[in-house]
Amino acid sequence: MQVHHLGEENSILNKFISEIRDAKIQKDSMRFRRNIERIGEVLGYELSKKLSYSSVYVETPLGKKKVNLSYNDVVLCSILRAGLPLHQGLLNYFDDAENAFISAYRHHPNNDETFEIVVEYFAAPEIKNKTLLLADPMLATGQSLVAVYEAIKKYGNPKEIHIIAVIGAKDGIDFIKDKFPKNTHLWIAAIDNTLNKKGYIVPGLGDAGDLAFGEKL
C-alpha cells in the first residue's frame, strides 16, 4: 500500500484540519461538515493524479483543443455515518462517479472497551474491475475499513482501490497495510501517533460522526 500523507506539506489543507480538531471551532457542526467536505475535495484532486488518462479533443466555438481526461470507472463508496461529508467532497470533483454506501459500527458485546465491527447495510453498483474510492474520515484501529473491504469483496474485486481518510493513527495504518492489495493507495490528510483505550485517535478530533450529525444513543 502506498501512503500519501498530504498534511506533511504546507498547504491550505492544514487550515481545514486544524479547524476540525479545534475543540471550539468543531462545535459548529455545519463548519465541521463543510471542512470535511473541503478536505475530500483536496484529497480527491490529489488522487486524481494517479488515475489513467487518455487524450481527447474538445471543441470550443472557435476550434479544437487536445486534453487528457481520466477514463476510470469510479465507484465512490463511503462508510456511514461519518463518511457522508467526505463523500460529498469527493463527489464534488468525481461528479460522474457511481455511488455506494456501507454501514459499520462498533458493537461492544461485553459492555467494556472491547468491540467488534458490525457491517449491515450495503448498497452498491457493480464494483468488479472498477476504480474503488473508499472514504471514511477516521482510520483509528483500521478494523472498520478491513471489515468493510471483506464485505465489498464478496461482490467482486475492484481493479484498484484508493482509500481516503482525514485523520489516521499510525497503528491503524500499519494494521490495514497488508489487508488490502499491494496497488492500493491511502490518501490521508493527517497521521497521529496514539490510540487511547477506547480506540480513539489521540489527539485526533473526537467522534467524527457525532460532530457531524449529533450524538447517537
Ligand SMILES: O=P(O)(O)OC[C@H]1O[C@H](OP(=O)(O)OP(=O)(O)O)[C@H](O)[C@@H]1O
Ligand atoms: O478504525 P476504526 O477503529 O474501525 O474506527 C474508525 C471508525 O469509527 C468511526 O465510525 P463510528 O463507529 O464512530 O460510526 P459513526 O460514523 O456512525 O459515528 C469512523 O467513521 C470509522 O468508521
Ligand SMILES: O=c1cc[nH]c(=O)[nH]1
Ligand atoms: O478517533 C476516533 C475513532 C473512531 N471514530 C471517531 O470518530 N474518532
Ligand SMILES: [Mg+2]
Ligand atoms: Mg462515531
